[in-house]
Each structure stands twice: as structure tokens, then as C-alpha cells.
Amino acid sequence: MFAIGQTTSKDDGDVFARDMVVHIAIQESFPITSDIYEQLFDSILASELFVEWLQCKDHWQLHVVGGPGAGKTTFAALVAKRLRESIWASEEQTFQLANIFINHHRIENELAFLEDLLDTIYNQVSPPSCDVDPATNVAYGAYKELLRTGQRVSKRINSIAQALRLRTAELVRKGDVVLIIDHLDQCSPALRELVQQQFNILQDEGLKILVTSRLPRHEPAIIIWCDYHPQDSPLQVFWRCSKCQQKDICINCKREDTPCQQCDSVGTWKAPDYYTLTLDGMSDDAMAEYLAWDLEREHGDLGFMTLEDPSEPPLSSFGLAFSNTMHGNKGHDWIQKIARYVDGSILQAKLAVDRIHSLPSPEALDLMPKRIPRNIQAHFNTAIKTIKQQSANSGSVALKTIAAVGRKGDAVPGLPLSRLANLLRERTRNPRMSIMPSRSPEDVVESANGYLTIIAPPFLGRESTIAACHRLFWLFVNEEYNEDLIWAYAQLPTSKVPKSHTFQSTLPRQLSAFQSSIPSSRRESSDSFMELGLVFSSSPIISPPEETGLDFQ
Numbered sequence: 001m002f003a004i005g006q007t008t009s010k011d012d013g014d015v016f017a018r019d020m021v022v023h024i025a026i027q028e029s030f031p032i033t034s035d036i037y038e039q040l041f042d043s044i045l046a047s048e049l050f051v052e053w054l055q056c057k058d059h060w061q062l063h064v065v066g067g068p069g070a071g072k073t074t075f076a077a078l079v080a081k082r083l084r085e086s087i088w089a090s091e092e093q094t095f096q097l098a099n100i101f102i103n104h105h106r107i108e109n110e111l112a113f114l115e116d117l118l119d120t121i122y123n124q125v126s127p128p129s130c131d132v133d134p135a136t137n138v139a140y141g142a143y144k145e146l147l148r149t150g151q152r153v154s155k156r157i158n159s160i161a162q163a164l165r166l167r168t169a170e171l172v173r174k175g176d177v178v179l180i181i182d183h184l185d186q187c188s189p190a191l192r193e194l195v196q197q198q199f200n201i202l203q204d205e206g207l208k209i210l211v212t213s214r215l216p217r218h219e220p221a222i223i224i225w226c227d228y229h230p231q232d233s234p235l236q237v238f239w240r241c242s243k244c245q246q247k248d249i250c251i252n253c254k255r256e257d258t259p260c261q262q263c264d265s266v267g268t269w270k271a272p273d274y275y276t277l278t279l280d281g282m283s284d285d286a287m288a289e290y291l292a293w294d295l296e297r298e299h300g301d302l303g304f305m306t307l308e309d310p311s312e313p314p315l316s317s318f319g320l321a322f323s324n325t326m327h328g329n330k331g332h333d334w335i336q337k338i339a340r341y342v343d344g345s346i347l348q349a350k351l352a353v354d355r356i357h358s359l360p361s362p363e364a365l366d367l368m369p370k371r372i373p374r375n376i377q378a379h380f381n382t383a384i385k386t387i388k389q390q391s392a393n394s395g396s397v398a399l400k401t402i403a404a405v406g407r408k409g410d411a412v413p414g415l416p417l418s419r420l421a422n423l424l425r426e427r428t429r430n431p432r433m434s435i436m437p438s439r440s441p442e443d444v445v446e447s448a449n450g451y452l453t454i455i456a457p458p459f460l461g462r463e464s465t466i467a468a469c470h471r472l473f474w475l476f477v478n479e480e481y482n483e484d485l486i487w488a489y490a491q492l493p494t495s496k497v498p499k500s501h502t503f504q505s506t507l508p509r510q511l512s513a514f515q516s517s518i519p520s521s522r523r524e525s526s527d528s529f530m531e532l533g534l535v536f537s538s539s540p541i542i543s544p545p546e547e548t549g550l551d552f553q
Helices: 048-055 072-089 110-124 134-148 153-174 189-205 251-255 284-299 317-325 330-341 346-357 374-388 392-408 417-423 441-447 471-478 483-490
Strands: 061-065 095-102 176-182 208-213 239-241 274-278 452-455 465-468
Touching: 048 061, 048 208, 048 274, 061 072, 072 095, 072 176, 072 208, 095 110, 110 153, 110 189, 134 153, 153 176, 153 189, 189 208, 284 317, 284 330, 284 346, 374 392, 374 471, 374 483, 392 417, 392 441, 392 452, 392 465, 392 471, 392 483, 417 465, 441 452, 441 465, 465 471
Parallel strands: 061 208, 061 274, 095 176, 176 208
Antiparallel strands: 452 465
16 A cells, blocks of 8 residues: 555655645744844843743743734844854854744645644754764654655654654753744644644753744733742742742742752752743833934934944934034933833834934924824734734634724723623624634734733732733724724724714824823823824835835734
8 A cells, every 4th residue: 555646666755745845934044134233132132031041951931022023033033143153152062053933924734834844943953964863863764754655744743743852852961952933923823732732842852942922822920029039029030849839939049959948848949831021112221222223324423332433324414414413412312212202112113213214304303293104004004904814703803802902992001801801792783793702812812913912910909901012003093094993893882883884084183192191101201202203204105014024023
């Protein structure tokens, strides 16, 4: 008997296997181009959580989460670059790295993707110059034979998974092995669960895993303090007693082999399976450094000392105007003010410098914009279009939720989850509606493709809320710029909008919601966010990131 498609010639193998190519959604590298500020994430790379993930003998997954435009792909590429540089500089060569960048919004042939993902990881951690144990070689050879002879995909996946487990265990005995995988959220929920199951197995073998995603793993938010070491703030990294499940310790206590006082044992401390590191909310100093670097790269020496050669590039007309007007500390104060108002958002910072690049002078900032410009509308309209193209169930839930958060919730704290659940209940007078109700907040956030986020309560006993990914998107929804969202809002039980309502007005709307102060999620401010006019432009339409390929991932 032969597998379907297999020929009788032993040398030829399966006729379909001969034409096999790696799944198109798998990309093995991402270029660090000249317009990427490589120092942007230095503070995160030096953080306690990242350093412990990389150096600690305990193995946990580090989930790097950020909304649209937070710089997740850039972060993954920079981490991979720095780790490779450390590998090349090492004489021992005991460190192996694999990095995968998922580059498709919709992944078809999901089982083929899973198979090729595992195979690509295996090949990256098994370069030709490395020795491989005979048992691992045999296991990988068995997989290649299954592939060559056209065996079932389930058998092939199990075979390559076994080979990768053996290879990982082999490498961990000699040193460290790290996997960086970017944009896991591009996988469907079902595929993501299959991938995560494989990662959990490899993690148990000792693989260090870094995952970037728009979507955090949905778990109840908890605040942890060390039970034996007074701390000024909650712990970023902690270990819990696996026996009593009641005592937690900090890094210092773990290094000192502090025993669990309840169990009187040292060896019971266990780290969580994963930690979450958030890219949303970069510090003002990091934002100011990025803004200064980008402006000097475009307009010449403005006094921020980011250029290796102050004469290159020569001053532009904006640069000349800046030098003539921003004397003393005025330039630094101007940059710091912009950094505060982009509110830690890399996307808003990029939009800010794009706006500034087209100005003749610093004083030309539009302090009172009257309408979200067309290029920003295009960005969000494309996002809504992508969300709408999901299945009818997911798309409907996402649009209704976004509309509810934008129309019924506040800009920063958002909408209580219980109120959202009530809003999403179907109108009883419409018997034709057959939308599958969401079973958890995870379903809702999943369908919104990263444009909504769950905010944990500040105090015990309070309820979590759901909010827009940033205030500009909330304004886009609240001020009714999108017809699909207007229609979705009309479907909500408490909506007073007639179901026959269609958006026909072409008159510009005032941005009244942002003419007054709206508190930031990061600080209290008496200044209006809109006064700077940083992210609004009357310039011609700029294609959204999905169309231009700009790194807004």
C-alpha cells in the first residue's frame, strides 16, 4: 500500500511533496532599517523582567503585548539582533536562537503552517556547523521520510515536534536556546492554541520563549508582594510555593534560598508559566529621545546632540526656523511637551513627527484642529474594514463592542464589563438575529484585533473595564466618523438611533470632546491633548500602515 500521491519509485517519493515550499506566512528575519531608532527600547531591555527572562535558570514565556503601532515587530527584531551579536562575540558558542516573524493577517492551511513553523525552528537551531546528537538526527530523518512519502499531516507534525523536543533538550544541556516569535495574534484562536501547546512542551524542555502579540493572554489581574522582603512596589518577577500555593517571594529571596515558612522547604518555589511585558506607555524620556532623533535625522542639527556628524544632514527650512527661535532650553522644553502629549504611544509619536516634518517652523503647529484629518481617518477606517472582514459572528461582536466603548464609555477608563455585556444582549424584538454570544471578555478583545484592551481594576472589589487602545481611536468612534460603527451602535439594545439610520452628513464635525481636558491614563494634566495638534494634518491622504508596509505593527 502507498500513501495517496506516492509513486512506486522509492527514489521519487510523493509527487506533491516534491513541490513543497515553506508556508508564506513564515518570515525568518525582519530588517532593521535606517528609520528605526534602535535605542527606543533600551529601558525595557534593561528591565528586571527582561533580564531575568534571559538569564534565569527557570524557564517562563515572556509575552510582549502592545496595541496597533506599539512597535512589537521592531522590538522582536532588535532583541534578535542583539542576541545574535552576543552569540557571534561569544567564544563558547553555547547559545542558539530562532526567530519567526508571522507576516499574514489571515493564515490559510493552518496545519501546514504549524508543521513548517516547527521545522523552521528546528533548522534555525541546527545550523550546518553544529553537532547534532545521533538520536535527534534519526528523529529528524524520520520526519523527512514521512514528508517525502506523503504521509498524513498529523503524523508529520508529531514527528517534527518530537525531533524539535530532542534538539531542544540537547541544546539546553550545553547552554541556552531562545525562540522569538512575532505576531502570534495573526493566528486564529484555534491555531494559536495548537502552537501554544507545542510551545508549552518545548518550554518544559528548557526553551526560552518570547512572544509578541496585540492580544494578551486573558488571565485575572493579580498584584503580588513579597511575603518575606518589604517592597516599595508590587513585584514584576516572583516565585510562588508550588506546595502550599500561598507564599510568594522576590528575586532577592529566591537568590538567598529563602524557605517557605509555611512548608519549611526551599525547593518548592516555582515561577509562573509566563509574564506579560507591555509596550504601550513608553516613558516620556524615551519618547523625547525618539522625537529628537527623528527630527534631527530629517532637519539637521537642532541642538539635541543625536547626530554623529552635526553637519549632516544640512539644516532644512524647518531646521533654520527652529535654530532661530528655540534658544536656550526652549527646544528641549518643546520636545518634552510633545513627549508628554503623545502619552507613551509610539504610533502617536510617529504621527507627530510626520506632522511636524511638513511644517515651516515650530510655531506653525495647528493648536486647535477642527476635524480628524483624512489620513488618520483612513488608518482607522482600514482597521474597521479588516475587523468587519472576519466571520459574521466575530465581526458583529467587534463592531458593536467598539461602538459601545466609544459611545457609552469614557476615553481613558472605558466601559465596565458588566455594562458592555448588557449592551451586547440582542434586542428581543429582532428574532432573526442569531449571533453567538461571547463567552468571556477574551472573545470580545480577540474580535477587536487589538483596538480594545481590558483594564484591570485599581482596587480589589472593583470591576475591570474595556477601553479603546488609545484616546485618538476613542474620539474617532465617539464622533461618528465610520458608517459601520454607526450602524453597529444602532443595533445595541439601549441605542436610540433608528435602525434605518445611515451616515450621510458631509459637514465637518467639531472635536468638542477633546476641546476640554481629558485625563490621561498615565498622568493628570490640565492641558488639552488637542492643543498641540500633533497627530492631525490637513496634508494629502497618507495610506494607512496596512497599505504602505510601514512598521506600525
